[in-house]
Amino acid sequence: MSEHVIEISDLSRRFGKKQALDNVSLSVPEGAVFGLVGENGAGKTTLLKHVLGFLKPQQGTVRVFGLDPVADPPGVLGRIGHLSETRDLPTWMTIRELFEFTRAFYPKWDPVYAEELRMMFELSLNQKVPTLSRGQLARAGLLLALAHRPPLLVLDEPSSGLDPVVRKDILDAIIRTVVDEGRTVLFSSHLLDEVQRVSDRVAILDQGKILLTSPLDEVLVSHYQLTVSFQEPQPFFPELEGALTWSGSGREWKIICNGQKQELEVALQELKAEILEQAAPTLEEIFVARMKSAARSSFEE
Template identity: 55%
Template sequence: MQSPLNDETDCVVDIRNLVRQFGHVKALDGVSLQVPRGAVYGIVGVNGAGKTTLLKHVLGLLKPQRGTVTILGRDPVRDPVGVLARLGYLSEQHEMPDWMRIGELLAYTGSFYPTWSNAYVTELVQSFQLSRDAKVQTLSKGQRARVGLVLALAHRPEILVLDEPSSGLDPIVRRDILAAIIRTISEEGRTVIFSSHLLDEVERVADHIAMLHQGRLLYSGTFDEMRAKFRRVTVRFQGPQDVPPVLPDAIGWAGGGYEWTAIYRGQGDELQAAATMAGGEIVEEKQLSLDEIFVAHAGSEPPLATIREAT
């Protein structure tokens, strides 16, 4: 379980019991999440899980119907200037004025930010092989993504919010975006909130994970904690079993007869004791990828709200 934050300054994003409903659809169902300063928080879930709706509340684009959202100690709806001036944002849409040249767009955007760094812009433009003279309307989707990342990073925001930033992009552009995120973290210690359905990408850069499914928070905590909690185990019995054994915290049994396999959440000694009581023996344990853990939980019925961790 993640250790509690030391004081209010350690928590840059504080979301409590957030509810958002669109008609009969509950997009967010009592979500609570705390993002510590300097963390890379990966928010994962299938399309429609509530990731974008959650980030719109962080940006102050949606007002909570119930619950609270506090960003850097401020309400993003009541104080949008105070919050947005300290955030960088990149979405998968990459919406920009087509008639502008890249250089004009950079100069225009920079005029709104006192902390805008022209030297950093030049570094990023060169790194991404962009031409300041190119018109936005001529850019490929990948080039638009690179320009969008320059705009998000150039004022050196305290929090970088990325909503499916590499969705639909080729592997080279995805690599550039991830490299820029890693550089931002390692060199400047910024906080990054990174939503994606591409779990392998999140796994590469995130040190904290939040799993959303149908608007509910299934899990939140550090990556290391999650890896330690979840693993695939195979239990062998002395006699054939017609139905899966009843073991606490086991998810998604498969197999039959003498051997059954499941994903297990908990301590190894607890599982071994439970398996022994059921007449079985653990014969194999395997560490899981983020993708395997998410699929197991998102596919469980009902959603495992009980695996929520306090952040």
């Protein structure tokens, strides 16, 4: 098997007139936590459905553990723990019945680990699924995804709409399972601070296209935020190579930049602008800058 648990090459998918995925290629290495970020409708869930074999590629290929998830569902799905954003669980069951029902599908179900997670997530065995809060549903779904100790976790917005305590539980479970056992996680999220906290690698999706895919450390190091001051007030910020986005007015402006730092500094000197401060932007700030830059480029085209 390749060192990459997931390999996606030139994947495209259209629903009617909407291009949901457009020539997407990315690889998820074994033992990594891979964060997939993008706005609603960017194609994150569609991409995850292809990984799970729920959708057949119209163009390109998807391989999970070296296998085609559409052609070989037993060989792929039995090794994946999946948590969907909808948290769909059988409504006629108690937590105990839900565990026993799910356990029957997974020979490697670990009852000791399942009980450990149940206690950590504070779930009662006698509680019925319809009475669970949204947070409890997320905890129960994550428990089912983890308890058979799959080598790959695929999580779609695992902490969406949840309170901070529940989100921390979920993130802690992800971190522990990867650190302790070297498993692989692919998850989508719009909560960029959490993606930054747990991810080794990230990919930014925009309107079905990959804007960026790289190790998180490289993304953070290659972007920077500058506060600059011009001698004279500026009615608008000048177009500069490497400047993704900018905000401010008059003399003082803040810009988010990507690479080409020396060229940008020379251009600012030629404009008689002084760099007052340099800071490291967060992943969320980088994401917003990338999205604005992509929207501007699309508009200009």
